[in-house]
Amino acid sequence: MTTSPPEPPQNPYSGQPSGYGPPPEQQFPQYGQQQQPQYNQQQSYAGEQQPYPQQGQYPGQQGQYQQSFPQQGQPPHGQQQGQQAFAPQGQMICRFCGGFPAVDATVRGHQGLIIIMRFLKLQGPFCRTCGMASVRDMTTKSLWQGWWGIGSSIINPITMLMNIGPMQKFKSLPEPQPGPGRPMDPGKPLVQRPAMLMLLLPIVFIGLIVFANLNSTENKATVGACVVNKGTTRNPDVKVVDCSSSDAAFRIVGRIDDSTDDSQCDQYADAQASYYYQQGSTKYTLCLAPVK
Secondary structure: OOOOOOOOOOOOOOOOOOOOOOOHHHHOOOOOOOOOOOOOOOOOEOOEOOOOOOOOOOOOOOOOOOOOOOOOOOOOOOOOOOOOOOOOOOOOOOOOOOOEOOEOOEEEEEEEEOOEEEEEEEEOOEOHHHHHHHHHHHHHHHHHHOOOOHHHHHHHHHHHHOOHHHHHHHHHOOOOEOOOOOOOOOOOOHHHOHHHHHHHHHHHHHHHHHHHHHOOHHHHOOOOOEEEEOOOOOOOOEEEEOOOOOOOOEEEEEEEEOOOOHHHHHHOOOOOEEEEEEEOOEEEEEEEEEOO
């Protein structure tokens, strides 16, 4: 009897060419046997092995340009040693540079614009460096810009005095630990800046007012002083002059304060003329006699 050789088993996965699909031993699993996964088995394609990249390497790199990661407690790559990116928990940090320690404060400034005025303020928290820089900058601007106006000439010095408290807070802080930002530049102390010369402006202004008042007719027109009328009879302009001067026309023989009633000059026998002055709440009457 002639028997034909057995035909090879057909591919159970239709649509796929022979040689692909699950391995033969996986086609007919043996139940009851535990299969151990082969994790260390390397799969090859086209006869060439492609090793998996090691940690820190990219494919195609063999031990070169390995990427390293900072360990815990070390600064990130490119950051200088000694810098800390974060302040301790609960520690107040500077609003401007992120340094610490810091303190909460408000720095103020003022601008006078003849008719109107502006109130400036810069709020913290500030570290020592940024705080001192803010006080110096705002005070310098106030010294240049804060005097121009009647109201501003009074408010500006008060505003600058209000920065003394914050300045003392900043000076009590230690040098800050660097933060992620760049701190402000404190620059020169205020006493070394040209803006400090502007403090002479109100002093000169007050001095001129005092000098004008001391040399006014009101203060110099005392009994025994000599005057001259540089105006007219209807619009007199009486000035005090030296009695030895050729301009002296009358001598004051009596003065009546808080009154413009020249009839009271009759009590002075030598009085032949009178002059009264009134401006606001100030008023007085001078009883005059000719200079002999």
